[in-house]
Amino acid sequence: xxxxxxxxxxxxxxxxxxxxxxxxxxxxxxxxxxxxxxxxxxxxxxxxxxxxxxxxxxxxxxxxxxxxxxxxxxxxxxxxxxxxxxxxxxxxxxxxxxxxxxxxxxxxxxxxxxxxxxxxxxxxxxxxxxxxxxxxxxxxxxxxxxxxxxxxxxxxxxxxxxxxxxxxxxxxxxxxxxxxxxxxxxxxxxxxxxxxxxxxxxxxxxxxxxxxxxxxxxxxxxxxxxxxxxxxxxxxxxxxxxxxxxxxxxxxxxxxxxxxxxxxxxxxxxxxxxxxxxxxxxxxxxxxxxxxxxxxxxxxxxxxxxxxxxxxxxxxxxxxxxxxxx
Ligand code: UDP
Numbered sequence: 001x002x003x004x005x006x007x008x009x010x011x012x013x014x015x016x017x018x019x020x021x022x023x024x025x026x027x028x029x030x031x032x033x034x035x036x037x038x039x040x041x042x043x044x045x046x047x048x049x050x051x052x053x054x055x056x057x058x059x060x061x062x063x064x065x066x067x068x069x070x071x072x073x074x075x076x077x078x079x080x081x082x083x084x085x086x087x088x089x090x091x092x093x094x095x096x097x098x099x100x101x102x103x104x105x106x107x108x109x110x111x112x113x114x115x116x117x118x119x120x121x122x123x124x125x126x127x128x129x130x131x132x133x134x135x136x137x138x139x140x141x142x143x144x145x146x147x148x149x150x151x152x153x154x155x156x157x158x159x160x161x162x163x164x165x166x167x168x169x170x171x172x173x174x175x176x177x178x179x180x181x182x183x184x185x186x187x188x189x190x191x192x193x194x195x196x197x198x199x200x201x202x203x204x205x206x207x208x209x210x211x212x213x214x215x216x217x218x219x220x221x222x223x224x225x226x227x228x229x230x231x232x233x234x235x236x237x238x239x240x241x242x243x244x245x246x247x248x249x250x251x252x253x254x255x256x257x258x259x260x261x262x263x264x265x266x267x268x269x270x271x272x273x274x275x276x277x278x279x280x281x282x283x284x285x286x287x288x289x290x291x292x293x294x295x296x297x298x299x300x301x302x303x304x305x306x307x308x309x310x311x312x313x314x315x316x317x318x319x320x321x322x323x324x325x326x
Contacts, residue, residue, distance in 0.1 A: 002025070003066065004028050004068070006051070007114075008046075009031035011182065011183065012228060028046075028066075031048070031073065058102050074114065079282065082283065088143045096113075104154065110160075112165070113148070113163070115247070116141060118136055120132050120134060121137040127221075130248065148247060161239050164248070165228070166249045168249070168250065172224040172225050172226065173318035173319075177321045179318070180319070189220075190311070194312075196273045204274070206276070207281040213287060219287040223252055226305060230304070234299040238298070238299060255288070264309050
């Protein structure tokens, strides 16, 4: 299938381009390179364009016949979204409407969207399944929930069928070592812990040690980026088979505390990671763990890299191979 991968120069998008290439599909990356990297796109055509530019989107979608659009391009920092909701609603919601409108205008019928566990807000039940109420507590989560809602309405009105994947904590890197996480600034736990292990930062700050969890630190469900990409291929098949729009939660169903992740990183790297305890970060629920039974049942999705050590080991391999991108 010919697939437009929007945000294909970013962390998850670049792994998706590789996954599509490996599966024999034809990805075309569209990215504005605001945070992505041109050299991260592992193959296929590249279009430099911004989601704000509707005519550029129309031109890209009119130039060839796409079987599907996959949308990975968004701002991802929860704290920043609280300070600058304008950026998040505009980029993550309004600009996504541009893309959806352009897809409808071009006659594209399938849309796969990167959503997030942040749409659920403070969980009322864990593990979190698709029946959990949507109650985002920050503009990042709200902007993604708004896209999910708009996609449901576009399906009814315009026949644009979609799959929304709510990622829990995306982590890891391509096992071949050529693709990985390169955010600037980096805010995510695993790359920061690995930078500390490599001596590139003096320590790792642990945000809060008084949560109601066994060791007092937050618990998250870390899911390997390759497992996320595998689910997208299955989502593509799901839509190709004419099945209805559907949202899926994606995680391993097992949670690891911040201190457990640090211990896993020490084990994998063979280095010690100095820990500094810091205040809680705003908007961090104590425990986020996915119930991904629906994806397992309907898509036959089975994570191949569920072990936290394997996730950290792949991230470490990329980190060591790419000193320039640390
Ligand atoms: N975290 C931390 N120190 C850091 C970065 C993150 O203690 O320098 C914690 C954070 O509070 C959360 C977990 O690590 O409990 C995962 O955070 P991350 O930013 O990686 O992902 P998020 O859960 O925000 O999607």
